[in-house]
Amino acid sequence: MSEDDLQQATLELALRLGDDALVLGQRLSEWVSNAPYLEEDIACANVALDFIGRARMYYGYAAELAADGRCEDDFAYLRSEREFHNYLILELPRGDFAFTQVRQLLVDLYNSGFLAQLCRSRDATLAAIAAKAMKETRYHLRRSREWVVRLGDGTEESKRRTQQALEELWGYTHELFEPDTLEQQLAQAGIGVDTRMLKAHWQQELEALAREAGLHLPQNDWAVRGGRTGYHTENLGHLLMELQSIHRAYPGCQW
Amino acid sequence: MSSDYSDRLRRREASPLAALWELLDRVRDPELPVLSIWDLGVLQDVTCGNGSVVVTITPTYSGCPAMEQIRADIERVLRAAGIEALEIRTRLAPAWSSTWLSPQGCARLRQYGVAPPSDGVAAEHGLTPDAGVVCPRCGSAHTLRISAFGSTACKALYRCTHCCEPFDYFKPI
Numbered sequence: 001m002s003e004d005d006l007q008q009a010t011l012e013l014a015l016r017l018g019d020d021a022l023v024l025g026q027r028l029s030e031w032v033s034n035a036p037y038l039e040e041d042i043a044c045a046n047v048a049l050d051f052i053g054r055a056r057m058y059y060g061y062a063a064e065l066a067a068d069g070r071c072e073d074d075f076a077y078l079r080s081e082r083e084f085h086n087y088l089i090l091e092l093p094r095g096d097f098a099f100t101q102v103r104q105l106l107v108d109l110y111n112s113g114f115l116a117q118l119c120r121s122r123d124a125t126l127a128a129i130a131a132k133a134m135k136e137t138r139y140h141l142r143r144s145r146e147w148v149v150r151l152g153d154g155t156e157e158s159k160r161r162t163q164q165a166l167e168e169l170w171g172y173t174h175e176l177f178e179p180d181t182l183e184q185q186l187a188q189a190g191i192g193v194d195t196r197m198l199k200a201h202w203q204q205e206l207e208a209l210a211r212e213a214g215l216h217l218p219q220n221d222w223a224v225r226g227g228r229t230g231y232h233t234e235n236l237g238h239l240l241m242e243l244q245s246i247h248r249a250y251p252g253c254q255w
Numbered sequence: 256m257s258s259d260y261s262d263r264l265r266r267r268e269a270s271p272l273a274a275l276w277e278l279l280d281r282v283r284d285p286e287l288p289v290l291s292i293w294d295l296g297v298l299q300d301v302t303c304g305n306g307s308v309v310v311t312i313t314p315t316y317s318g319c320p321a322m323e324q325i326r327a328d329i330e331r332v333l334r335a336a337g338i339e340a341l342e343i344r345t346r347l348a349p350a351w352s353s354t355w356l357s358p359q360g361c362a363r364l365r366q367y368g369v370a371p372p373s374d375g376v377a378a379e380h381g382l383t384p385d386a387g388v389v390c391p392r393c394g395s396a397h398t399l400r401i402s403a404f405g406s407t408a409c410k411a412l413y414r415c416t417h418c419c420e421p422f423d424y425f426k427p428i
């Protein structure tokens with residue numbers, strides 16, 4: 001790839017990572033004033049803020065690379081559903097608390113492998129964002145791990161719901177480990193991460209955790225894909241409608 | 256005293272712009288007003304080039320809303336001192352660490368009722384421990400973590416089983 005192509009691809013990657021962080025941050029923020037008790041409410045808000053901050057850093061970098069006058073707000077508020085390239089698992093409705101924590105565990109575990117690699121990127125900005133995010137992800141992962149063990153190993157009802165969440169989410173995890181051409185090229189160039197390499201460790205960690213929690217990992221008998229190409233579930237449109245409503249009502253508004 | 260703090264201190268002491276550093280001590284963390292941005296480890300450098308003052312800061316947490324306020328306050332303080340040309344640069348690497356807090360800042364936090372990072376022994380990967388953070392009110396180490404996520408991104412919530420009060424712990428990261 002030429003340097004220009006690489007820069008264009010890096011911009012695309014920064015946007016994808018920004019989309020991942022923004023969409024999950026928005027989903028988590030829906031727990032504010034809805035969580036099971038006050039401390040969890042605050043914890044959800046804290047983690048949501050970490051993801052929204054992460055989205056701002058990735059979008060800010062994308063704006064710098066685009067150098068066409070667009071800023072982070074243009075990426076967050078002025079793109080439509082098909083222009084968002086986040087993984088589908090992140091846009092699914094928050095469900096019950098077990099669903100939220102199981103999704104969080106699957107994603108935190110993925111992020112912890114992904115960010116550890118992105119820290120070594122030869123792109124200094126991506127490496128810096130990853131190093132910062134990695135520290136926060138350690139806290140996220142400890143919490144989602146503890147919750148899934150507690151819920152899986154808890155009452156009959158909490159176990160049933162946790163296992164069910166795992167079944168409902170499992171088919172959405174496959175695309176996390178299926179980099180497209182752009183992501184493979186960036187990995188080869190030492191900028192991105194080849195996510196295929198992350199799967200074995202991710203699966204291993206999950207198996208150990210499932211044993212501890214008295215859960216079992218589902219069969220790989222179905223998969224839904226499309227996030228990275230902009231083919232979304234119906235949920236993203238609803239999420240964006242809420243996320244972008246103020247900016248659409250008051251174009252160009254700032255806090 | 257952590258080496259990260261010493262590096263910052265050396266930079267400050269070697270700087271010819273002592274008056275500006277002192278001026279910036281007036282900029283406080285809006286959530287923890289006992290800490291200046293110097294104490295917090297956010298203020299990295301103050302330089303002067305081409306007639307413009309350049310302030311370099313490193314954000315604490317990715318989504319900390321206080322950072323916007325801090326930027327605005329830096330600008331306000333410098334403009335009030337008659338500095339027209341100024342630039343605030345954000346430096347992401349190396350990532351901010353709670354070990355960058357100044358020793359004075361840690362003492363002031365404790366007085367304020369918030370346990371500084373050094374009043375606990377970090378768990379694996381440097382995370383908040385389950386127990387044993389020294390209570391800033393009564394000094395007991397018989398304390399338990401309630402949540403690693405407190406009222407702001409930088410704090411965890413604990414309770415003391417000796418004096419029975421809850422308290423914040425400025426968490427290690």
Ligand SMILES: [Zn+2]
Nearest residue numbers: 390393415418
């Ligand atoms: Zn006490």
